Amino acid sequence: MRPVLPVLLALLVLAAPAHAQHDIRVLKPIGIDTEGSLTAYPAELPDGSVVFGADDGIHGSELWRSDGTTAGTTLVADLVPGPRGSDPDGMVPVGGRVYFTSNRAIWKTDGTAAGTSEVAKFPTGEPAAKARSAGPLDDDLPNRGLFPLGAGVAYRTYMGERGLPVIVRTTPQGLAPIEGFPRPEPGDHLELKASTGDELLVAHRSGFFRTDGTAAGLRRITTFDGVGIGDVKTVGGYAVVNAGIEQNTALYVIAPGATQATRLAAASPMMRVLGGVLYFAQADGLYRWAPGGSVTKVGDGTPTAPWISSYGGYDIAKAGDTVFWATPDAQSFRRLRTAAGPVPGPAHDPTVITPIGAGRVVFWAKDDRDAPGTGEYLWVADASGVRRLTNTARSPRPLNVTRSGIVFLDYSAAGGELWRTDGTPEGTVLVADINRRPLGSRPTGAARVGARVVFGTWEDGSLWTTDGTEAGTAKLRANGTSGNWLLPWGLFSDGATAYFTGQDDWLYRTDGTADGTRPIRGGIDQSSFSGLGRLGSAFLFSANAELWRTDGSAAGTRSLQAPSAWFAAANDRTMLLTRLYGSARTDGETVTDEPGLRDAVAVPGGFLSARSDGLYTLDADGSSARLASAVQYQQGLLRVGERVIFIAGANWRWHSADLSGRDVTELNLVGGTVQWATTVGDHAYVVTAKDYDVYLYRTDGTNAGTVLLHRYEDVDSDRTPTDFAAFDGAVYFSAFDFEHGYELWRTDGTPQGTGLAADIVPGPGSSEPLDLIGADDFLFFSAYSVEYGEEAWRVRRAAPLVPGNPEPPPVTIAPVLEPERAAAAPPGGYPVKVLRPSVTVQVKRLRTVRGVKRWRVTGQLQGTGCSGRVRVDLGRGDRRLKTVTARVTRCRFNVVLTTRSRSGRWIAVRTVGAQSVRSRSVSVR
Numbered sequence: 001m002r003p004v005l006p007v008l009l010a011l012l013v014l015a016a017p018a019h020a021q022h023d024i025r026v027l028k029p030i031g032i033d034t035e036g037s038l039t040a041y042p043a044e045l046p047d048g049s050v051v052f053g054a055d056d057g058i059h060g061s062e063l064w065r066s067d068g069t070t071a072g073t074t075l076v077a078d079l080v081p082g083p084r085g086s087d088p089d090g091m092v093p094v095g096g097r098v099y100f101t102s103n104r105a106i107w108k109t110d111g112t113a114a115g116t117s118e119v120a121k122f123p124t125g126e127p128a129a130k131a132r133s134a135g136p137l138d139d140d141l142p143n144r145g146l147f148p149l150g151a152g153v154a155y156r157t158y159m160g161e162r163g164l165p166v167i168v169r170t171t172p173q174g175l176a177p178i179e180g181f182p183r184p185e186p187g188d189h190l191e192l193k194a195s196t197g198d199e200l201l202v203a204h205r206s207g208f209f210r211t212d213g214t215a216a217g218l219r220r221i222t223t224f225d226g227v228g229i230g231d232v233k234t235v236g237g238y239a240v241v242n243a244g245i246e247q248n249t250a251l252y253v254i255a256p257g258a259t260q261a262t263r264l265a266a267a268s269p270m271m272r273v274l275g276g277v278l279y280f281a282q283a284d285g286l287y288r289w290a291p292g293g294s295v296t297k298v299g300d301g302t303p304t305a306p307w308i309s310s311y312g313g314y315d316i317a318k319a320g321d322t323v324f325w326a327t328p329d330a331q332s333f334r335r336l337r338t339a340a341g342p343v344p345g346p347a348h349d350p351t352v353i354t355p356i357g358a359g360r361v362v363f364w365a366k367d368d369r370d371a372p373g374t375g376e377y378l379w380v381a382d383a384s385g386v387r388r389l390t391n392t393a394r395s396p397r398p399l400n401v402t403r404s405g406i407v408f409l410d411y412s413a414a415g416g417e418l419w420r421t422d423g424t425p426e427g428t429v430l431v432a433d434i435n436r437r438p439l440g441s442r443p444t445g446a447a448r449v450g451a452r453v454v455f456g457t458w459e460d461g462s463l464w465t466t467d468g469t470e471a472g473t474a475k476l477r478a479n480g481t482s483g484n485w486l487l488p489w490g491l492f493s494d495g496a497t498a499y500f501t502g503q504d505d506w507l508y509r510t511d512g513t514a515d516g517t518r519p520i521r522g523g524i525d526q527s528s529f530s531g532l533g534r535l536g537s538a539f540l541f542s543a544n545a546e547l548w549r550t551d552g553s554a555a556g557t558r559s560l561q562a563p564s565a566w567f568a569a570a571n572d573r574t575m576l577l578t579r580l581y582g583s584a585r586t587d588g589e590t591v592t593d594e595p596g597l598r599d600a601v602a603v604p605g606g607f608l609s610a611r612s613d614g615l616y617t618l619d620a621d622g623s624s625a626r627l628a629s630a631v632q633y634q635q636g637l638l639r640v641g642e643r644v645i646f647i648a649g650a651n652w653r654w655h656s657a658d659l660s661g662r663d664v665t666e667l668n669l670v671g672g673t674v675q676w677a678t679t680v681g682d683h684a685y686v687v688t689a690k691d692y693d694v695y696l697y698r699t700d701g702t703n704a705g706t707v708l709l710h711r712y713e714d715v716d717s718d719r720t721p722t723d724f725a726a727f728d729g730a731v732y733f734s735a736f737d738f739e740h741g742y743e744l745w746r747t748d749g750t751p752q753g754t755g756l757a758a759d760i761v762p763g764p765g766s767s768e769p770l771d772l773i774g775a776d777d778f779l780f781f782s783a784y785s786v787e788y789g790e791e792a793w794r795v796r797r798a799a800p801l802v803p804g805n806p807e808p809p810p811v812t813i814a815p816v817l818e819p820e821r822a823a824a825a826p827p828g829g830y831p832v833k834v835l836r837p838s839v840t841v842q843v844k845r846l847r848t849v850r851g852v853k854r855w856r857v858t859g860q861l862q863g864t865g866c867s868g869r870v871r872v873d874l875g876r877g878d879r880r881l882k883t884v885t886a887r888v889t890r891c892r893f894n895v896v897l898t899t900r901s902r903s904g905r906w907i908a909v910r911t912v913g914a915q916s917v918r919s920r921s922v923s924v925r
Helices: 128-134
Strands: 023-026 038-046 050-055 061-066 072-075 089-094 097-102 105-109 116-121 148-151 152-159 166-173 174-177 192-194 198-203 207-211 229-235 238-245 250-252 261-268 269-276 277-280 285-289 296-299 316-319 322-328 334-338 347-357 360-367 379-384 385-390 399-402 405-412 416-421 430-433 441-451 452-457 461-465 476-477 491-495 500-503 506-510 518-522 530-535 538-545 548-549 558-563 566-570 575-578 583-586 591-593 599-603 606-611 612-619 626-629 632-641 645-647 652-659 674-680 683-690 692-698 707-712 722-727 729-737 741-747 757-758 770-774 777-786 789-796 840-844 853-862 868-876 879-888 892-899 904-913 919-924
Touching: 038 061, 038 097, 038 399, 038 416, 050 089, 089 148, 089 152, 116 166, 116 174, 128 707, 148 322, 166 192, 192 229, 192 238, 198 229, 207 238, 229 269, 229 277, 261 277, 261 285, 269 316, 277 879, 316 360, 322 347, 322 612, 334 892, 347 379, 347 399, 347 405, 347 683, 360 707, 379 729, 441 491, 441 500, 441 770, 441 777, 441 789, 452 491, 461 789, 476 506, 476 757, 500 538, 506 591, 518 919, 530 566, 530 575, 558 583, 566 606, 599 645, 632 674, 674 722, 707 729, 722 777, 729 777, 868 892
Parallel strands: 316 347, 566 599, 722 770
Antiparallel strands: 023 789, 038 050, 050 061, 061 072, 089 097, 097 105, 105 116, 148 152, 152 166, 166 174, 192 198, 198 207, 229 238, 238 250, 250 261, 269 277, 277 285, 285 296, 316 322, 322 334, 334 347, 347 360, 360 379, 379 385, 399 405, 405 416, 416 430, 441 452, 452 461, 461 476, 491 500, 500 506, 506 518, 530 538, 538 548, 548 558, 566 575, 575 583, 583 591, 599 606, 606 612, 612 626, 632 645, 645 652, 674 683, 683 692, 692 707, 722 729, 729 741, 741 757, 770 777, 777 789, 840 853, 853 892, 868 879, 868 904, 904 919
8 A cells, every 4th residue: 555645734614604504524434445446457568567547536537557566557648637537448459559549539558658649539520411422430439449450450430420330440641441341331230350460350241351451452251151250260360250150150260361261160159369379169178270280179088168258258278388278067167177187176167267377377266165146256276276366256357467467456445456466365465556535435324213323334334323423433233144244225214213124135123222233034125125114013114015014023023915005194093105006004904905095194183185186184094085175186295384285286386285175275486397395394395496497495384484495596407405304493405506516505494594504525526415314413414525435424513602703613624635746756656646737618608597698617727736716707898797706626617607798708717816827718609
């Protein structure tokens, strides 16, 4: 692991409204994992190093290089300066270089910055008519990878609006389509099958072709006219093809320059070229063939045919003079073997077999001693046996050879990073933790239990409890009944007890203490579990497509022998339920169908229920429906103090009624197709969306008591405020605006007292607060921050204001880790950003609202530490009409400008402060 470099010791002041502020901070940094960095698998260079794509958390996804050592793992080139990155991908070794796609272009590299250059840009879209007549390519990226061809590469893409397939190659002048194929038609089959280096082998609707990239060099392989082309391999300039239709298939060889093929053997399910020799499978074993030679069998006469792995690779490799391959055994597993016989050991289903020395290979495989379904480990083997190198089961990944050992992508507390093995357990180590940004424990669900809150974490699959303090935050249970991670799911609470399921499909209960956290009953499918609530002495839930009840004991947990349903309303003796088709009521022992019920609320003496033709009253046992008001009910029935609110009528308007279902009035709220509400105490918080704006209301069910708290302008209807929770005389919730992203908001029930509570990720980035739960002494929520990743947070009561000092202290969080800005990083140190002063600006015209013209101004800033503020000026002619400032976060800024001016305008952006850079101006209309 790398040493921690000095950090910028600056406190981030969280923006908040002028009302008294609470203490908002992370509960306890539980998580230890960091962000993974690898974004593209490595490709090998001739000098024994590899290049790959990685994101260090500073530069975005860029090109990196490693020789298998920490000191030898460095950033090659920052192709797109700033945190966005260039996303290198599709790496292919060609002639001592590696070609790859990045930033809408093809690049090549020798592993150095000076040796990394752009080969050709992808075209940026042409008019359809011009595309068909002149033949330029569209802006589609290669969809089948890069294939070597001469001194460059080729790939398949599609052309024009008709989507015609075409093969494209790189030339010194840029990209050029390969001509000569039969006239393409929509839906044509055109597939690059293989490359000899000098020629491509291409399967087309009308036949099989070889081409050197020129129209004159295109030749048809007449042997395969009208037959299917399968796997193709090249060896020594020869092509070996699996071809045929249905049962008439065979393995064919095409000599260099030939247009006819020669039958080599029966069709093979597997071919692999190792050291200039083709190895292929037949029904009775493994065979080999080299150009100019004959076909010979590998090993004795035992039928030990190689097996194709589910990973998609071939389970065969040659280490020195020894060939290792995987063969099926009597237990339907696959075992590693050599020509001398099976390799002993508990590893089965080996895949990605890779040589690591003479007579030695490493590979991924499962362990006989594990339970079924467990992932693969990394192993080393020679003819004498196998040895496991890793202790954590993972999915197989590519293995690349470097001069310091084999490198591979693996996961640990460092995230998905580059690892190395020399074939020994002690030599299997993390090469470099390229991205050290924390992931956090990633809370998953929460519930209140008395004065405490319980929550799950994804990082280690545990159940945690907290009283709102760091000292009172502790792990309750880590493992399920099977011994594997618990991974709690559900967490439905009746206020004192929470119920949930684990990945072992057991039902659990917890009261927030270790002794009170225990399994109840097995056989409860985790994915189907949903809590409904308490009724008398029982807790009701849906699971396994049925309704269940439990009293917290195994004996008291049983199915009610009725289909699963959703909660509608409950009193102390009856629960009303709705289903996808139909509805029901239950006393906790038996279930009775109750046709027509859409929604309900408990009222004195019984229920008020909503049906398609109006509001009905029900007795306390949920029976005897009586029409109260004939309104066209739609959705959203909620009790708000002494009234109920709901959506009704053809115009989808909010209405209100008294608890008898009468006295129906329409509320003065903006309507729309996206509407919902939630009750907090004696008020409802109603969200509506219309004309690209989102409205937040507070209502007590009367027009006099309905107030618009906030209007979120130009916000998508799927970004509505959520997770409302009461705490300390206020209501907290999660809301989105373009200036702050999704952050924590607070309201005291007035428009003036509604605003941002904490901008945890400053600027337009989002902390995405979730699972807000108000307890006695604290408000619990989960959120993302740059410093901690995704963790549990809390709000504590505000300290009393000191007389004579009416302004409360600002809310702060701890320092954010940032790399030290220096000219160069020490070997193995945290990567350093080289700053180049510049500013980029993008302006998007927004919709005009009541004559007010609006623009969203965004951009990136480099050379100023990627923080601070920028000044955005809106002008006309030589006169500045308006000036606003925007906060810079992670080198980006985002602001909206408005004006009623009708003449020509311009927008200019410059930095604020001493480190000013030249402003950029944009003309707008």
